[in-house]
Amino acid sequence: xxxxxxxxxxxxxxxxxxxxxxxxxxxxxxxxxxxxxxxxxxxxxxxxxxxxxxxxxxxxxxxxxxxxxxxxxxxxxxxxxxxxxxxxxxxxxxxxxxxxxxxxxxxxxxxxxxxxxxxxxxxxxxxxxxxxxxxxxxxxxxxxxxxxxxxxxxxxxxxxxxxxxxxxxxxxxxxxxxxxxxxxxxxxxxxxxxxxxxxxxxxxxxxxxxxxxxxxxxxxxxxxxx
Numbered sequence: 766x767x768x769x770x771x772x773x774x775x776x777x778x779x780x781x782x783x784x785x786x787x788x789x790x791x792x793x794x795x796x797x798x799x800x801x802x803x804x805x806x807x808x809x810x811x812x813x814x815x816x817x818x819x820x821x822x823x824x825x826x827x828x829x830x831x832x833x834x835x836x837x838x839x840x841x842x843x844x845x846x847x848x849x850x851x852x853x854x855x856x857x858x859x860x861x862x863x864x865x866x867x868x869x870x871x872x873x874x875x876x877x878x879x880x881x882x883x884x885x886x887x888x889x890x891x892x893x894x895x896x897x898x899x900x901x902x903x904x905x906x907x908x909x910x911x912x913x914x915x916x917x918x919x920x921x922x923x924x925x926x927x928x929x930x931x932x933x934x935x936x937x938x939x940x941x942x943x944x945x946x947x948x949x950x951x952x953x954x955x956x957x958x959x960x961x962x963x964x965x966x967x968x969x970x971x972x973x974x975x976x977x978x979x980x981x982x983x984x985x986x987x988x989x990x991x
Contacts, residue, residue, distance in 0.1 A: 768876045772835040775973045781831055788832040791941070792883065798936040799887045805933040808913070810886055815864070815871035816904035817885050822861045824955035829879040830965040833958075836877030838969060849966040853959065862959060880942060888938040889924065897924040897937055 767773065767789060776782045803809055825833065837845035844854055853862035854873055863874045872878055886902040900921045901910055910917040915930050924934045 769832070769835045769839045772839045772969070772973075775976060776835075776969070777976075779972045779976055781969070781972060784828050784831055785835055788828050791880075792832070795880075795883050795936065795941060799883075802887060802933050802935040806931040808931060810902070811906065811909060813869035813871075814904060817902065818861055818864045818871055818882075820860050822857075822859065822957055822959070823879050823881050824957055825879055825961050826953075826955055827961075827965075830956075830958075830961045831969070833874065833877040833879065834962060834966040834969050837874065837966065838973075840876065841874070845966050849963050849970065851963055884936075884938045884941060887935050888941075889927070889935050890938055892921075897934060898922065899924065899927040899934060 769785060769789065773782065773785060776785065823829075834845070837848065847853070855862050855864055855866070857864065863872060865871055865873045872882065886905075889897050889899040892898050898921050901917055901919060903919065905919075907919060910919065917930070922930070927934045
């Protein structure tokens, strides 16, 4: 089920519609592949951890910024308007300004989060020789890894080892990211959330208005009489 149905309806026929549809498909692919990993391995992040977010702010591809903006306009319209004006929910000098330090879930825009946040902690990579490898998240407590059955360590495992020990291998980050580069021209350029998101939200609001609806979360306005 789409998390941006209303915004997609208002942007149909615009230059960003296909980008948003493709992004939702890509995020769905990640969820599906990671779902298999979690189901087979039961290897998930410790409850309430969030250490990967504490001192990190993602760089966004344009396609990621477009989806995050659409998600905010659909699900948190007041926050979207605040961000468009340059004010974020959790003002932080160096890290992500959507990180909520007092919530066990931490991410305040979980459904709109970018690739890196979806993949971190549940993805594999490739070695210099081109072989798929997996390594437990560096923030995962060593004691918890040691108690795992079978016991795990903070080291690199081959795909064969991972599959034998855990029953599955998570998706490779580079395989997923390659798809991001195909959605829009010049998408290899990135910018921090705080730098790209306000303008991107404004862009979507403008496109919605030009597409016959200046109320992003309401019903389309009636056309003016000729």
